[in-house]
Amino acid sequence: MAKNNHTRVTDFILMGFIDSPGLESLLFLVFLNFYLVTLLGNVGMIILIKLDVQLHTPMYFFLSHLSLLDACYTSVITPQILATLATGKTIISYGQCAAQFFFFTICAGTECFLLGVMAYDRYIAVSNPLLYTVAMNPKICWRLVVGAYVCGISGAILRTTCTFTLSFCDNNQIDFFFCDLPPLLKLACGDTTNTETIVFFSNFVILANALVILISYVLIIKAVLRMKSSGGRAKSFSTCASHLTAVALFFGTLCFMYVRIGSSKSPEEDKIVSVFYTVIIPMLNPLIYSLRNKDVKAAFKRVTGRFQVFRNV
Incomplete structure (x- = not known):
């Protein structure tokens, strides 16, 4: 069988704003x-947790x-x-496209597992x-965080390898803002079966993680409802509501983008969700977890008050 006369793609054209x-x-x-605002909020949260001793707890360790x-993962995309x-x-x-895809996948994948750890x-x-x-001592907390990073990096290596060993020929126009998996698969001119199998497995992991978080919160709500103190119930619900909101936003958009690969959806929908x-x-x-x-709020007042004292000395 004669080989098709294709030109090997050496760069891509991002068509997101055309x-x-x-x-x-x-x-x-x-x-x-x-x-x-994103950098100010997230870096500010990290600094605040680092400076205030009363925030040196497992919950804020994971939040940092x-x-x-x-x-990191908005910095992989937004400067581009x-x-x-x-x-x-x-x-x-x-090469830049592959690097952007790799680092974005690391951050998004790790966050997926970290949200499960936080639940x-x-x-x-x-x-x-x-x-x-005792159950969440510093050693266990570090193990859980390292485990989330290892899972995120492993998934990124697998997805990037499978995606960028595909053949991209002739058409190099990515109808997207950055190098993401769905638009790259549309450009592939070779057999994408292996990559789509990996994608299916990754989607299963996303859904399984979301299910574990959902089960955790069902158990949390049951435990909160059994509390005798109304103040304790209110504080627990407030803390859990913040995390649940972040989980719903993150997994909701991931499912819309990746679990629906292969279904009929417009590029405009994908672009809006990708920006989101x-x-x-x-x-x-940072706003969800702080407002x-x-x-x-108390830690912010303490830290800013401390700097005001130093300035007045």
Whole structure:
């Protein structure tokens, strides 16, 4: 059988903003503001947790890593969007595309597992408060976080290897804002069976993790309802509601993007959802965990008060 005369792709063209002519300056300002707020919120949360001793608990230890992941994975995507809007350059090299895909997948995959760890932490805190400090000692907390990173990195290596060993021929126009899996699969000109099998397995892992979190919260709600103190119930519900909101936003958008691969959906829908989970959610998470959290507000007052004292000395 004769081989098809294909040209090997060495770079890609990101088509995400082609259908929005004249809006580049406005979109640049919007994305820049979102990015600055995201960095300020997440880096600020990390610094606050580091500086305030009363936030040196397992829950805030995990939250600091969630903030780190949010800051990192929006930084993998948003600067590329800003550069495209500022310069009009939509070309990204094959290597840059693979690197962007790899690091984004690490951050998103690790966050997926970290949210499961945080659900487990809340379950232990609510169901066994007397044994909480023993069950979630620093060594166990580090093991859980390292385990989340190992799972995220392993998944990223597998997905990136399977995706970028595919053949990309002739058409190199990615109808998206960045190098993500669904639009890359559409460009592949070879057999994608192995990659789609890996994608299916990854989707199963996402759904299984979401199911574990859901079961954890069913048990948490049952434990909270058994509490005799109304104050304790209110505090537990407030803390768990913040985490559950973050989980719903994260897994909801992931399921929309990845679990629905192969179904009929428009590129415009994918673009809107991609902006939401790469830009909006990382910006919202610090707000979700701080606005209704009295401990974070009190810590912020203590830390800022400390700096005011130093300035007055």
